[in-house]
Amino acid sequence: MEYGQAETAKRSDSRSSRSFQSSTDLILRLKSLLKVWPCRKERKPLAAVKHQLDLDLMYSELATQMSVLDSLAKMSLDWKPASSEVEPETTSCKTSVLLETSTNSTPLTPTKALQRYYSILSRFELHEIHDYQDIYFLGRDHQRKLLPRSNYGHDCRLGFYRYIRSARAARKVSYAEVFKVYDHKESIIVVLKIGRSLPPYSLQVKREIGLLKRLKESDVKINVIQMIDHFSFRNHECVTFKLLPFDLIHLIKLSKGEGYHLHFVQKWILSLVTTLVELGKQKIVHGDLKPGNLLLEGLDSTEVMLIDFGFASYDGQDLLPNVQALRYRAPEVLLGATKYGPPIDMWSVGVIAAELYSGDNLFTSNSETEQVAALVELLGSPPEELLKVSDPKMKSVVDSLLRKAGEAETKELRGALKYCNDNLFLDFVRKCLDWNPDARLKPDEALRHPWIVKDIPTPIYDGGKTSLATRRA
Structure with missing residues (x-):
């Protein structure tokens, strides 16, 4: 049958079949449309069938019958074009539907959602909608392509979800x-x-x-x-x-390189170390401590909330390689040791404390080699015990650095912290940044450290106001 004849037959048949006696008649009608409609690349047969189907549903007043809708949804999912050259269907969602949950409006059931919004749902969604008891929100304006190779078009090639009502990821x-x-x-x-x-x-x-x-x-x-x-x-x-508005990296940027008074640094570090003590009791190592993973309720809050346990480990099991952000990475992890534990978190605590005080990165490395060089410059040569359990490749990097520098020259920690005059704070940071993980300060020991337990007066600035101002002790 030629295309023009099929079009004429379809229109004639549509005019003569405005009503149906049963849902069976409606399903037979759909089958006949699928049978006579030609499958050509330049045509979109299923879209045309859906349009005709919407008219038939309106005339037959069968939209409230769930059995019919289920049958139609199943048929649309099972239908495949005769030609493999037909492009995947693209459904343009013309309406974003927000279903408010209030006394005057209740969430939709899958039945009601199909009745109202059948025409704007993709074939995937027609099947998916039955997995939910209540529907609060339907889609947004976008083109949804059904491409099985990318999770039915929902993902980019890297596996990130594509459709989200946000301009960009936070x-x-x-x-x-x-x-x-x-x-x-x-x-x-x-x-x-x-x-x-x-x-x-x-x-x-x-x-x-x-x-x-x-x-x-x-x-x-x-x-x-x-x-x-x-x-x-x-x-x-x-x-x-729960949404918390600020993190410590935001505060560090606000200081514009000046850092914060030791009164506030002490409160933030005390809160963090207390959390690490409790995590230790649960045998959990966080594995990714950094200012961006420490949140605050407000700019004047001294309690930090720890987030992001994607690299955490429990009881020494399932240890991931290359945990921790590069500039907060403990030397045993950096040098490729296969086993690590709670001391890696205390190393990060020392780096974070230094950055909160100075307002700048303690290390500015962009590669593992640069980071090793920065550690050697600040702390001197690593102990032989650590090098023995290190990756041979990283060990050769350390040996090369030591040969170039002769006896490794170290810079004073006090100078790296902008000549801090609080010896107890310097001692706290120095004990956190120990090459040897066994000699490094432990969380419970940190709670008893003289700098943590001493009373640092609240800074009072001009006008008698307490502030997070960037003046240091």
Whole structure:
């Protein structure tokens, strides 16, 4: 049958079949349309069938029958064009539907959602919608391409989720993206972490969820961000958290290179070390301490909340290589040791304390070789015991650096901290930054360190006001 004849037959048949006696007649009608409609690359047969189907539903007044809608959804999912050259269907979502949860409006069931918004749902969504009891929100304006090679078009090639109602991710880590989003069910703004869909990263998010659940069930008061909920969505592991507005890296930038008074530095470090003591009791090593993972309720808060347990380990199991950000990485991890423990977190504490005081990075390295060179310059030669358990490649890097410098010349820690005159603070940082992890300051020892326990007066500036001003002690 020629295309023009098929078009004429379709229009004639449509005019003569405005009503149906049963859902069976409607399904037979759909089958006949699929049978006579030619499958050509330049045509989009399913879109045309959907349009005709919408008219038939309107005339037959069968939209309220769930059995019919289920059948139609299943048929649209199972239907395949005769030619393999037909391009994947692209559905343009013309309407963003926000379903408010109030006394006057309740969430939609899958049945109601299909009745109202069948025409704007993709084939994937027609099937997916039955996995949910309540529908609070439907889509946004975008082109959704059904491409199985990229998780049905939902992901980029790296496995990050593409469709999110946000201009950009608030932060991105190697295994996930973090967004500030609106929870339509609870009517609150939360933080949403969406893990990458690729298997190694998905397992990393699952491990983080497991550790957060362990901490939540322990009933221990600890300054760790509480997980609100976790779920799986389109092959992505997702976690929601309470939104906190500031982190320590934000404060460091606000200081414009001047740093903060030791009164505030002491409070922040005390809060962090107290958290590490509790994590130690739970046999958890965080593995990624840095200013960006320490949040504050407000600019005047002295309690820091620890986030991001994606690189954490429990009881020495499932240790990941290359944990910690480069500039906060403990030397045993940097040199390739296969085993590590709580001392790596205390190394990061020392670096963070130095940066809060100075307002600048203690190390400015951009590669592992540069970082090793910076450590040798600040701390001198590493102990032989550490080199014995190091990766041979990194050991050769250290040997090369020592040969070039002869006897390694070290710079004074006091100079690196802008000539700080508080000897107790210098001693605290120096004991955190020890080459030997066994000799490094431990969290419970840090709580008893003279600098932590001493009373540092609250700074009073011009006008008699207490401030986070960038004047140092």
